[in-house]
Amino acid sequence: MVIAVDRGRYTCLFDGGTATSRQVHAMRARELGRKSVVVGDIVGVVGDTSGAAGSLARIVRINKRDSVLRRSADDTDPAERVIVANATHLVIVCAVANPEPRTGFVDRALVAAYAGNLSPVLCLTKIDLADPEPFAAPYRALGVTVLTRHRDEPVDAIADYLTGKLSVLFGHSGVGKSTLVNALVPEQHRQTGDVADLTGKGRHTSSSAVALALPDGGFVIDTPGVRSLGLAHVEPDQVVAAFPDLNEGAQQCPSGCTHLADAGECHLDTWVREGHGNPVRLASLRRLLASRLGQSTAT
Ligand SMILES: Nc1nc2c(ncn2[C@@H]2O[C@H](COP(=O)(O)OP(=O)(O)OP(=O)(O)O)[C@@H](O)[C@H]2O)c(=O)[nH]1
Numbered sequence: 001m002v003i004a005v006d007r008g009r010y011t012c013l014f015d016g017g018t019a020t021s022r023q024v025h026a027m028r029a030r031e032l033g034r035k036s037v038v039v040g041d042i043v044g045v046v047g048d049t050s051g052a053a054g055s056l057a058r059i060v061r062i063n064k065r066d067s068v069l070r071r072s073a074d075d076t077d078p079a080e081r082v083i084v085a086n087a088t089h090l091v092i093v094c095a096v097a098n099p100e101p102r103t104g105f106v107d108r109a110l111v112a113a114y115a116g117n118l119s120p121v122l123c124l125t126k127i128d129l130a131d132p133e134p135f136a137a138p139y140r141a142l143g144v145t146v147l148t149r150h151r152d153e154p155v156d157a158i159a160d161y162l163t164g165k166l167s168v169l170f171g172h173s174g175v176g177k178s179t180l181v182n183a184l185v186p187e188q189h190r191q192t193g194d195v196a197d198l199t200g201k202g203r204h205t206s207s208s209a210v211a212l213a214l215p216d217g218g219f220v221i222d223t224p225g226v227r228s229l230g231l232a233h234v235e236p237d238q239v240v241a242a243f244p245d246l247n248e249g250a251q252q253c254p255s256g257c258t259h260l261a262d263a264g265e266c267h268l269d270t271w272v273r274e275g276h277g278n279p280v281r282l283a284s285l286r287r288l289l290a291s292r293l294g295q296s297t298a299t
């Protein structure tokens with residue numbers, strides 16, 4: 001498994017969790033063409049796989065991916081980039097205050113998770129500053145798992161939940177993501193190859209992800225520098241599908257309905273007016289859909 005990518009060099013974990021576990025440094029073989037290799041990829045490697053200092057193997061094959069977390073640079077840029085492969089969960093990290101949590105951010109991340117076949121989890125941090133429940137409840141009602149975090153309390157519940165999974169942490173700057181990573185992956189467990197440590201100082205500014213092994217199995221993948229998830233590559237239907245509370249209403253729209261406020265015959269207006277859906281959710285859905293069309297970037 002590729003656990004770190006740094007300027008064309010890949011750190012691959014061999015025989016993870018076994019006595020012969022080691023990190024192998026590799027480059028991409030030319031025959032891979034333009035296919036990108038990302039953290040989480042399961043790859044076939046040839047050449048010097050000893051992992052000895054100075055050794056360099058070659059990645060010759062990328063296994064089929066079970067999930068892909070993708071982003072485009074912004075909502076209207078069709079060029080997409082895979083950030084992480086094969087992650088099972090997307091942990092959307094938000095502070096309950098300082099900075100204020102925003103539904104637009106969470107809704108956008110939910111779309112990216114569903115579109116990429118990851119299970120979303122909402123992790124609300126800084127719960128000493130405010131009650132997480134008002135923000136959490138609507139998401140829990142949608143079936144999203146909600147975890148809460150206070151930096152001065154044991155991280156056990158979150159660690160238990162993440163053990164054995166391959167989770168991507170995603171959140172804005174200042175929400176306490178580093179604090180969480182440090183609690184989940186104590187220094188002595190940290191083996192990240194060439195990629196600089198994540199403790200703050202010395203962390204380089206590249207936006208590449210890095211997978212950190214959890215003490216009891218599984219990985220958390222930190223995404224330093226990845227602050228937004230452009231959705232240009234996500235089809236409108238997939239955006240709507242990420243709003244299960246509205247999706248049923250959208251089935252009754254005329255075919256080709258854009259579901260935007262000015263769409264005229266969008267059934268979602270009726271759906272919400274009749275009490276089947278929440279107007280706040282509809283507004284959020286419309287912001288995302290409009291943003292994809294370059295009409296707004298307010299999320
Ligand atoms: N009140 C409170 N503050 C916290 C908590 N967790 C983290 N903080 C503070 O929030 C600030 C940001 O924490 P970081 O862990 O650096 O946040 P980050 O999301 O990694 O931010 P970047 O490093 O910019 O990506 C720091 O001053 C932390 O001390 C918490 O549970 N409660």
Ligand SMILES: [Zn+2]
Pocket residue numbers: 250253254257258259260263265266267268
């Ligand atoms: Zn519609």
